Amino acid sequence: MTVLDLTAVTKEYPGSPPVRALDDVSLSVSEGELLAIVGASGSGKSTLLNIIGTLDRPTSGQVVIEGTPVADLSDAGLAGLRSARIGFVFQQFHLLEAITAVDNVATGLLYQGVRRGRRRALATEALERVGLGHRLGFKPPQLSGGERQRVAIARAIVGDPAIVLADEPTGNLDSHTSTDIVNLLRQLNDDGSTIIVITHDQDLAADLPRRVTLSDGRVVDDDAHLSAFRIPAGEEPAEARGVTS
Amino acid sequence: MKNAANSRSRSHWRSKLLPADAVVTGTHGLRSRKGRTLLTAIGIAIGIASMVAVLGISASSKADLIAEIDKLGTNLLQVQAGSNLFGESAKLPEEAPAMVRRLGPVENASSVSRLDTDVQRNQYLDDNNGLDVLASEPELLDTLDGAMAQGRFLDTGTATLPTVVLGSVAAERLGVRTLDGGPTVQIAGRTFAVIGILEPLPLNPDIDRAVLIGNEAAEDFLGAEVIPTAIYLRAIPELVEDVRSVLPRTANPADPSEVNVSRPSDALEARAQVDENLQNLLLGLGGVALLVGGVGIANVMIISVLERRGEIGLRRALGATRRHIALQFVLESASLATLGGIVGVGLGSAVTYTYARRQDWLVDIPVQALGAGVAGALVLGALAGLYPAIRAARLDPADAVRPA
Numbered sequence: 001m002t003v004l005d006l007t008a009v010t011k012e013y014p015g016s017p018p019v020r021a022l023d024d025v026s027l028s029v030s031e032g033e034l035l036a037i038v039g040a041s042g043s044g045k046s047t048l049l050n051i052i053g054t055l056d057r058p059t060s061g062q063v064v065i066e067g068t069p070v071a072d073l074s075d076a077g078l079a080g081l082r083s084a085r086i087g088f089v090f091q092q093f094h095l096l097e098a099i100t101a102v103d104n105v106a107t108g109l110l111y112q113g114v115r116r117g118r119r120r121a122l123a124t125e126a127l128e129r130v131g132l133g134h135r136l137g138f139k140p141p142q143l144s145g146g147e148r149q150r151v152a153i154a155r156a157i158v159g160d161p162a163i164v165l166a167d168e169p170t171g172n173l174d175s176h177t178s179t180d181i182v183n184l185l186r187q188l189n190d191d192g193s194t195i196i197v198i199t200h201d202q203d204l205a206a207d208l209p210r211r212v213t214l215s216d217g218r219v220v221d222d223d224a225h226l227s228a229f230r231i232p233a234g235e236e237p238a239e240a241r242g243v244t245s
Numbered sequence: 246m247k248n249a250a251n252s253r254s255r256s257h258w259r260s261k262l263l264p265a266d267a268v269v270t271g272t273h274g275l276r277s278r279k280g281r282t283l284l285t286a287i288g289i290a291i292g293i294a295s296m297v298a299v300l301g302i303s304a305s306s307k308a309d310l311i312a313e314i315d316k317l318g319t320n321l322l323q324v325q326a327g328s329n330l331f332g333e334s335a336k337l338p339e340e341a342p343a344m345v346r347r348l349g350p351v352e353n354a355s356s357v358s359r360l361d362t363d364v365q366r367n368q369y370l371d372d373n374n375g376l377d378v379l380a381s382e383p384e385l386l387d388t389l390d391g392a393m394a395q396g397r398f399l400d401t402g403t404a405t406l407p408t409v410v411l412g413s414v415a416a417e418r419l420g421v422r423t424l425d426g427g428p429t430v431q432i433a434g435r436t437f438a439v440i441g442i443l444e445p446l447p448l449n450p451d452i453d454r455a456v457l458i459g460n461e462a463a464e465d466f467l468g469a470e471v472i473p474t475a476i477y478l479r480a481i482p483e484l485v486e487d488v489r490s491v492l493p494r495t496a497n498p499a500d501p502s503e504v505n506v507s508r509p510s511d512a513l514e515a516r517a518q519v520d521e522n523l524q525n526l527l528l529g530l531g532g533v534a535l536l537v538g539g540v541g542i543a544n545v546m547i548i549s550v551l552e553r554r555g556e557i558g559l560r561r562a563l564g565a566t567r568r569h570i571a572l573q574f575v576l577e578s579a580s581l582a583t584l585g586g587i588v589g590v591g592l593g594s595a596v597t598y599t600y601a602r603r604q605d606w607l608v609d610i611p612v613q614a615l616g617a618g619v620a621g622a623l624v625l626g627a628l629a630g631l632y633p634a635i636r637a638a639r640l641d642p643a644d645a646v647r648p649a
Contacts, residue, residue, distance in 0.1 A: 077258075096559075112564065
């Protein structure tokens with residue numbers, strides 16, 4: 001099943017002349033995929049992240065998430081969509097410093113109207129999944145960088161979203177910790193999460209099953225066929241059949 | 246079209262923030278910046294405290310005065326001979342006291358007659374001491390609800406003898422501080438023995454300044470004609486105004502207009518109202534302090550919004566709507582101010598209590614002022630937070646999640 005479908009998406013920022021950050025981008029992501037959107041600074045990947053994450057709207061083109069055209073939704077409708085269907089992981093973690101790890105993760109469910117007790121129970125589970133079951137009551141300043149990013153990842157997955165969007169998830173981490181985080185993302189993907197990693201790091205991207213390369217706002221390469229083997233049997237796109245090794 | 250309608254119905258994902266969570270979220274910023282919270286709240290606290298203290302202190306002083314009035318009673322009326330058409334001081338008819346006593350709601354009444362003479366400590370002095378010599382009835386003490394500082398009041402026996410009772414001011418001016426040694430005073434060349442000194446009568450300063458002798462003694466020893474110049478009476482409290490309205494015609498049916506009726510407790514009650522102007526001025530100053538506090542909160546909130554762009558972006562990414570963000574900051578601002586309000590109300594009450602106790606007043610802290618203090622702070626805080634909250638809500642989420 002397709003969870004994300006971008007068709008001819010263009011984004012222009014006003015100015016003279018207007019800056020075209022995305023130019024005719026089409027992209028389809030199926031349930032259960034793990035892909036990297038990779039590109040240098042200024043390639044438009046941040047803009048693409050904002051548009052996939054519904055934090056921004058395209059100038060033209062269509063964004064469809066789980067069959068819902070985003071253009072049909074109001075601002076509050078988009079917020080509702082984000083609360084339930086999209087999980088974000090940021091380079092700078094964006095954790096609330098004054099509250100514990102478990103409460104940070106629980107904020108992932110705050111705007112879904114889930115009661116506090118249930119939020120904390122789910123948050124505890126999510127922290128255990130990312131290997132931080134022993135850090136529940138720690139506040140972010142007491143955690144290492146890798147642990148903080150794990151907390152952020154737990155917050156992104158706690159609501160079981162359709163898409164996890166990770167923006168340079170290893171950008172603030174050393175290489176060893178980065179490897180751990182990538183392995184964690186792989187493991188979550190194995191458990192069924194659809195994960196999109198936005199990065200400038202070619203090495204990180206090379207480790208992932210599918211790479212979409214952006215340059216000057218255009219998709220210049222998409223090795224979707226190589227990841228087709230990851231799609232559950234019977235749902236693979238027709239054109240991908242026979243290409244798998 | 247069909248597709249669009251279909252997908253609209255599918256958009257069942259709605260952001261929802263439970264009320265309890267809204268409150269917790271709205272105080273998150275305060276809990277994570279305790280020092281700043283406290284400093285900002287102080288501004289509001291000072292404003293509220295000064296207003297509560299102004300109201301509390303004036304209420305306490307008023308309560309004290311009212312308690313005093315209650316103790317003295319508000320049912321004392323005073324009938325006085327006014328002046329006639331030609332400006333000459335009039336006299337009451339001789340039978341006026343009896344007529345007044347006959348009124349149903351009158352509990353008791355006594356008259357006094359001002360004698361056209363003066364009183365001296367001894368025969369060698371001729372001071373203009375401003376003291377009156379009044380011929381009075383033994384019941385006067387009861388009617389005025391007075392008490393003796395020393396000695397006793399006139400009775401049917403002493404009223405016929407050359408004896409006097411001194412009002413508190415009169416005793417002081419005549420230099421009679423004690424009854425030991427049998428002090429005497431001179432009235433119209435005759436010696437009168439002082440048999441008692443009255444306690445001050447707050448409702449009747451005229452009696453404080455008087456030397457009282459019996460009616461019979463006035464006639465016998467001074468050859469005075471005793472014609473009432475004033476009648477004091479106690480009426481049933483509920484009917485005081487009714488009695489008051491019929492008193493002129495009762496006391497002097499021939500010339501009701503020559504009679505002045507007054508209620509001595511009115512003067513004290515008026516005193517309770519006097520300082521309203523000052524109170525309003527002080528309240529105004531408190532209001533200015535409060536306003537400054539409110540502006541301080543607005544400032545701090547604006548800074549907070551700038552500092553917390555990342556948090557705002559995060560919350561938008563987690564599914565908060567613009568309303569949720571605005572609500573968070575309005576609640577934060579309102580709880581900040583409410584905290585100040587609560588501290589201020591406590592502080593104002595403490596100041597009132599301490600001040601009133603030092604003045605020996607009854608402590609009266611108006612409950613409405615406390616409620617209004619906290620509620621006012623809350624409203625002020627919400628208003629102060631409105632603009633910062635709108636700014637926070639308008640932040641572009643895509644910008645806000647980026648590092649600045």
